[in-house]
Every structure is written in C-alpha cells, then in structure tokens.
Amino acid sequence: MMFKFYHFKTLDSTNTKAKELIRKNQNNLIITAEKQTKGKGRFNRKWASSFGGLYMTIVLKVDDLDKTKYLTFIAAISVTKTINKLTKLNSKVKWPNDVLIDDKKVCGILTETISGKENYALVGIGVNANQQRFPKNIANKTISLFLKTNKKFNIEKISKSIIKEFNNLYNYYNKKNYGKIIDEWKKNSHTLGREVKAKTLSGSFAGKAIDVDKDCNLVLKLKNGKLKKIVEGDIFVV
CATH class of the missing domain: 2.30.30.100 (SH3 type barrels.)
Known part of the structure; x- marks a missing residue:
C-alpha cells in the first residue's frame, strides 16, 4: 500500500493530527512526530512521549470497524519483528496492545476509529527507542531500546521497518485471512501460557x-x- 507521509518535530498527538487530516478528506496516511505533548494510551491514559521515541499514526480507510482489532495485532507484530531484527533483542507481544522486552513495556498501540459516510482506523504506535530515562512512576515497568542495548537507534529506520512489516501483514487483512494474523500473533506472544x-x-x-x-x-x-x-x-x- 502507498502512503502519504507527514513528519513533525512536535505534536500534541499524532492521532489528533490524523483526525484533522481526515476532516480534509485525506486517507492512507502516516503521521510521525519526534515528541508528543498530549500522547495517550487506552482508557485515555497519558503516554510519556519525550524526544527519543517514535510516535506514529497509520490512517486507513476501512469497511468493517469490528475488524480493526486485527490492525492492533498487526501493528504489535510489526513492532516486535522490527525490534528483534534491528536489535537482536527478544521482544514479545502482550495482549491486547503492548510490546514487551523482559516484561517491561517498550511499545504501546492505540487504535481509534471514526465512523460516518466513510470509516477510518487510526493505528497509533509509540516505541521507546532512544530515551535514557522515564518518569519515576513508570520507570520500573518501562524500557527503551537504548536502555537495553546502550546503543542509539535511527528512528527513521525503525519506522520504515515497521511500515514494511505492517504492509506485509496488511495483505492478509485485505484478503480477510484473519487466521494468519492470529497465528503470527501467537508465535510472538508474551501472554499465552502464563x-x-x-x-x-x-x-x-x-x-x-x-x-x-x-x-x-x-x-x-x-x-x-x-x-x-x-x-x-x-x-x-x-
């Protein structure tokens, strides 16, 4: 799939920017930011979004809003495969929308939907890449790629890899081969068996x-x- 890209130094939220662009009749978008001032996760929780992370929203026009849960799985698998490929770490997906390294959160995903004459899915992805510290209230349960490897990573390279993996899995979504998506998720699961x-x-x-x-x-x-x-x-x- 071909996407139109928007990159910003700072945004309140890439998902919020995505909604603004949708109102201008744009779709198949990828919005990235180097920092978010009002990043959020599920249940409207604040998502720490300082410089050093990757903050991205993928905007897709969808037919069936009930099927967007598969997009969350696709995003999580894409991040896991990217991290494992670029860092040689062993990240895993945690149900329903996180990626962990050694039981600590390295990525969160928030999929929002917009319904109307046309329906949209906004797949928000936040990856802790080069952060060197986190707020005290989350420091014991959060990790970054830098803190795990003591190496700095190219954010653009991470985002390109995630998009490539996302596109590969999105082919199954388009063909309604949802079972393949579930199978891929299970292969990379941190949750099952626990x-x-x-x-x-x-x-x-x-x-x-x-x-x-x-x-x-x-x-x-x-x-x-x-x-x-x-x-x-x-x-x-x-």
Whole structure:
C-alpha cells in the first residue's frame, strides 16, 4: 500500500493530527512526530512521549470497524519483528496492545476509529527507542531500546521497518485471512501460557491464558476449570 507521509518535530498527538487530516478528506496516511505533548494510551491514559521515541499514526480507510482489532495485532507484530531484527533483542507481544522486552513495556498501540459516510482506523504506535530515562512512576515497568542495548537507534529506520512489516501483514487483512494474523500473533506472544489476572469492566478474573480466539479475544482457563473470554481490559502476570 502507498502512503502519504507527514513528519513533525512536535505534536500534541499524532492521532489528533490524523483526525484533522481526515476532516480534509485525506486517507492512507502516516503521521510521525519526534515528541508528543498530549500522547495517550487506552482508557485515555497519558503516554510519556519525550524526544527519543517514535510516535506514529497509520490512517486507513476501512469497511468493517469490528475488524480493526486485527490492525492492533498487526501493528504489535510489526513492532516486535522490527525490534528483534534491528536489535537482536527478544521482544514479545502482550495482549491486547503492548510490546514487551523482559516484561517491561517498550511499545504501546492505540487504535481509534471514526465512523460516518466513510470509516477510518487510526493505528497509533509509540516505541521507546532512544530515551535514557522515564518518569519515576513508570520507570520500573518501562524500557527503551537504548536502555537495553546502550546503543542509539535511527528512528527513521525503525519506522520504515515497521511500515514494511505492517504492509506485509496488511495483505492478509485485505484478503480477510484473519487466521494468519492470529497465528503470527501467537508465535510472538508474551501472554499465552502464563498465569494472569484480567481486570475488565465486568470484573477481575484470574487464570491461565491458553488461547486467543478468531476475534482476537483472550481465553483464560479459570481456577474452576471453566473458560472465560476476555474481550477488553488489562492483563497482569501473576
């Protein structure tokens, strides 16, 4: 797929900029920024977005908004493959939207949708690349590529690799071969096989993460042996 690129030194948020460009009838966009002043993650949480990171939003016109969850998986896999290729580190995807290195977060993904006469998916990707420190409240659970390797990385090279990997997997999305996307996610999973606690809007559930179903939902085997499908929420390894 061919994209139109926009790069900025500083933005409040690449997703916010994407919405502005969509209102001007633009699509198939990639917006990058060197810093975000109002970056956010899921549930409107603040995302630390200082200089040294990669902040990017991919804008796609979509037919079925229910299928955009696969785009989150595609983005996570693309980041994982890029990190592992460029750094030789062993990053993994954490359900539903993170990438981890040694149990610490190196990337977060936020997919937003816009519905109307035409529907859009905004896949926001934040990668901790060259940051040398993080705020105290997240420092013990966050990592950057620099902190892990003591090497500086070319941000443009990282973004180009992510886009290449994204395009490869997006071909499966276009062909509605969602099973292949799920399979790729499972190959790179940090979550499956672990005892976890899921905090959801309907309550908390503890069990072993045994599968991701065809709709990207996490399947837990609870202590009583029953299976519980987790559609949304946060996952913590216990």
